[in-house]
Amino acid sequence: MNLRTAESVSPRHPDKICDQISDSILDAALKVDPNSRVAIETVGGHKLLVLIGEITTEAKIDYEKIARRFVDDSYEVRVQIVHQSPEIAGGVDTGGAGDQGIMVGYATNETENLIPLEVDLSRSLNRYLYAKFPYDGKTQITISDGKIIAIVASFQNAKKADLEDLINSWISTQPHKPNFDVFANPAGDWDIGGFDADTGLTGRKIAIDSYGPRIPIGGGAFSGKDSTKVDRSAAYVARKIAVDYLKKHNASEVYCQLAYAIGVAEPVEAIVTIDGNEEKVEGYDLTPKGIIEFLELQKPQFEVTAQYGHFGNSFGWDV
Numbered sequence: 001m002n003l004r005t006a007e008s009v010s011p012r013h014p015d016k017i018c019d020q021i022s023d024s025i026l027d028a029a030l031k032v033d034p035n036s037r038v039a040i041e042t043v044g045g046h047k048l049l050v051l052i053g054e055i056t057t058e059a060k061i062d063y064e065k066i067a068r069r070f071v072d073d074s075y076e077v078r079v080q081i082v083h084q085s086p087e088i089a090g091g092v093d094t095g096g097a098g099d100q101g102i103m104v105g106y107a108t109n110e111t112e113n114l115i116p117l118e119v120d121l122s123r124s125l126n127r128y129l130y131a132k133f134p135y136d137g138k139t140q141i142t143i144s145d146g147k148i149i150a151i152v153a154s155f156q157n158a159k160k161a162d163l164e165d166l167i168n169s170w171i172s173t174q175p176h177k178p179n180f181d182v183f184a185n186p187a188g189d190w191d192i193g194g195f196d197a198d199t200g201l202t203g204r205k206i207a208i209d210s211y212g213p214r215i216p217i218g219g220g221a222f223s224g225k226d227s228t229k230v231d232r233s234a235a236y237v238a239r240k241i242a243v244d245y246l247k248k249h250n251a252s253e254v255y256c257q258l259a260y261a262i263g264v265a266e267p268v269e270a271i272v273t274i275d276g277n278e279e280k281v282e283g284y285d286l287t288p289k290g291i292i293e294f295l296e297l298q299k300p301q302f303e304v305t306a307q308y309g310h311f312g313n314s315f316g317w318d319v
Contacts, residue, residue, distance in 0.1 A: 002144060002145050002146075003142060003143070003144050003149075004116065004117070004118040004142070004143050004144075004212075004214055005118060005140060005141065005142040005143075005150075005213070006116065006118035006119040006121075006122045006140070006141060006208075006212035006213065006214070007122055007138060007139065007140040007141075007152075007208060007212075008119075008122040008123045008125070008126040008138070008139050008140075008208060008308065008309075009126070009137070009138050009139075009205060009208060010126055010129075010130045010134075010135065010136060010137040010138070010155070011130070011307045011308075012130075012134065012135050012136045012137070012156075012193070012194055013136050013137070013138070013194075013200070013205075014044065014045060014136070014194055014195055014197075014198045014199060014200025014201075015200045015201060015202075015204045015205050016200070016205065016306065016307065017042075017044060017070050017071075017194065017195065017200050018041075018042035018043065018044055018200040018201055018202045018204075018223075019042075019202055019203070019205070019209075019223040019224070019306035020070065020223075020303055020306040020307065021042040021044075021049075021051070021066065021067060021070055021202075022040045022041065022042045022202045022223045022224030022306070023223045023224060023302040023303045023305065023306045024066050024069070024303045025038065025040050025051070025055075025061060025063065025066055025224070026038045026040065026223075026224060026225070026226060026300075026302050027300035027301070027302055027303055028059060028061050028066060028300070029055060029057040029059045029061060029226075030226070030298060030299060030300045030302075031059070031300045032057070032058060032059035032060075033057045033058040033059045034298035034299065035057075035298070036055065036056065036057035036058075036059060036226055037054070037055065037056040037057070037084045037092070037098075037226055037228060038053075038054075038055050038057070038224065038225065038226040039053045039054045039055070039084070039224065039225055039226075039229065040052075040053035040054075040055060040081065040202070040224040041053050041201070041202045041203070041224060042200075042201070042202045042224070043199065043200065043201050043202070044071065044075075044195050044199065044200045045195045045198060045199030045200060046195065046196070046199070047074055047075050047076060047195075048075065048076050048078070049067055049071055049075050049076070049077045049078070049195075050077075050078045050079075050080070051063055051067065051077070051078070051079045051080070051081060052079075052080040052081065053081055053082075053224065054081065054082055054083060054084045054085065055081050055082075055083070055084070056083045056084040063077070063079045063081070064077045064079070071195065075195075092228045092263075092288075094263070094265075095265045095287060095288065095289050096262065096263035096264050096265050096288070097228075097230045097234075097260040097261065097262055097263065097264060097265065097288055098228040098229040098230060098262070098288070099219075099220075099229055099230060099231060099260070099262050100259075100260055100261050100262045101218065101219035101220065101230055101231055101234070101259070101260055102218040102219055102257065102258070102259045102269075103218040103219045103230060103231070103234040103235040103238050103257070103258045103259070103260075104210075104215065104216050104217065104218040104235070104238060104255065104256070104257055105235065105237070105238025105239040105240070105241055105242040105254075105255070105256035105257075105258075106210075106211045106215045106239070106242050106253070106254070106255055106256070106311075107239070107242035107243045107245075107246040107253065107254050108246070108252065108253040108254075109246060109251070109252055109253070110146075110252075110253075111312075113312035113313070113314075113318070114243055114246065114312060114318070115211055115212075115309075115311060115312035116211055116212050116214060116215065117143060117146060117176070118141050118142070118143050118212060118214070119211060119212040119309070119312070120312065121141040121143070121148065121174070121176065122139050122140060122141040122212075123139075123308050123309060123312075124170070124174075125139045125141065125151070125153065125167070125170055126138075126139040126308070127308065128166065128169075128170045129153060129155055129158075129163065129166055129167075129170075130155075132158075132162075132166055133155045133156065133157055133158045133163075135155060135156035135157050135158075135193055135194070136155070136156040136193030136194045136197070137153070137154060137155035137156060137158075137193075138152075138153070138154050138155075139151075139152065139153045140152035140153075143176065146176060147176050147180075148171070148174070148176045148180045149179070149180050149181070150180060150181045150182075150183070151167055151171070151180060151181070151182045151183065152183040152186065153167060153182075153183070153184050153185070154184075154185050154186070154187070154190070155185070156190055156191060156192075156193030156194070157191055157193075158185065158189070159185075159189055160184050160185045160189055163184035163185060164182060164184045167182055167184060168182075202221065202223050202224050203220065203221025203222070203223060203224070204221075206220075206221055208309065209221070209222060209223075209309055209310050210235075210309070210310065210311065211311060215255075218235065218238075218257065218258075219231040219234070219235060222235065222305070222306075222310055223302070223305070223306045227288070227291070227292045227295075227297035227298070228288050228292075230258075230260045230288060230291075232297075233288060233291045233292060233295070233297055234258045234260060234267070234286070234288075234291060235310070236291070236295055236297070236310070236315075236317040237258070237284065237286065237291045237294065237295060237317065238256040238257070238258050239256075239310075239311050239317045239318065240294075240295065240316075240317040240318075241256040241272060241281055241284060242254040242255065242256045242272070243317075243318060243319070245272050245274055246274075249274050249275075251274050251275045252275050253275065254272060254273065254274050254275075255272070255273040256270075256271070256272045256273075256281065257269060257270075257271050257272075257273075258270050258281075258286060265287040265288065265289070266286065266287060267286050270284075270286055295316050295317055296316060301315075
């Protein structure tokens with residue numbers, strides 16, 4: 001029995017609200033100044049929202065206005081943002097990576113989106129339920145040998161019976177449906193959600209943002225970081241490499257692993273594993289500058305990546 005489980009959270013989950021705010025600030029900076037350096041964290045909950053980090057940009061950003069797209073006037077918004085450390089900037093200005101780290105890219109032929117089936121299904125169900133209940137919510141799918149055996153869904157302001165009806169409607173469109181258990185609002189129906197129920201933080205949903213818990217996670221979070229930070233840009237190009245090699249070799253699955261040293265342009269490691277066979281990555285400019293130019297990462301486009309995952313959603317690095 002080959003069991004796999006993955007979860008997804010709605011855009012109104014507290015952590016996802018924070019991710020979207022951080023990436024909205026990044027987009028606002030890039031819209032005016034493509035060379036903006038951004039490292040912004042958002043924490044929110046219980047009538048308080050805090051924006052903290054380092055931003056160096058020519059853009060004049062109205063941080064509170066951006067925040068108010070996501071929270072109402074009952075929230076206090078605090079801003080503590082300074083310029084990027086000159087010691088970090090010195091290494092980046094010469095073309096080096098903005099940090100050390102290991103980044104993992106992955107692609108599989110088991111879904112049209114080239115992501116693991118359990119991840120694809122959990123996102124699909126989440127989107128389906130969110131269209132009816134646009135609130136805080138979570139889904140989780142367990143599969144066995146490619147077939148769904150368990151569905152978990154908890155959504156704010158949704159009645160158990162309504163959720164069950166929607167899940168059955170969704171499952172009728174899916175080919176992966178033997179006997180399965182459904183857990184709809186298993187802890188009971190709930191109306192208090194989002195920042196009123198829990199605290200959110202940028203970058204806390206790394207597995208959901210990537211390929212689910214089955215695939216190794218390399219570096220740090222993505223949201224709120226400009227693409228001189230290889231946590232983001234190298235993870236994106238690693239996905240692109242994995243997709244390219246999957247198609248080129250008609251493979252079942254491909255892993256790509258990149259590793260960087262802060263202030264150094266070229267990676268210290270660049271390997272790709274094609275159906276278990278490892279080789280060096282060739283034919284790509286893997287410097288931060290090369291990645292940014294290749295994937296066009298200096299234009300505003302990142303808020304949407306903070307909603308349902310950074311891979312498998314037809315972004316430039318997915319095709």
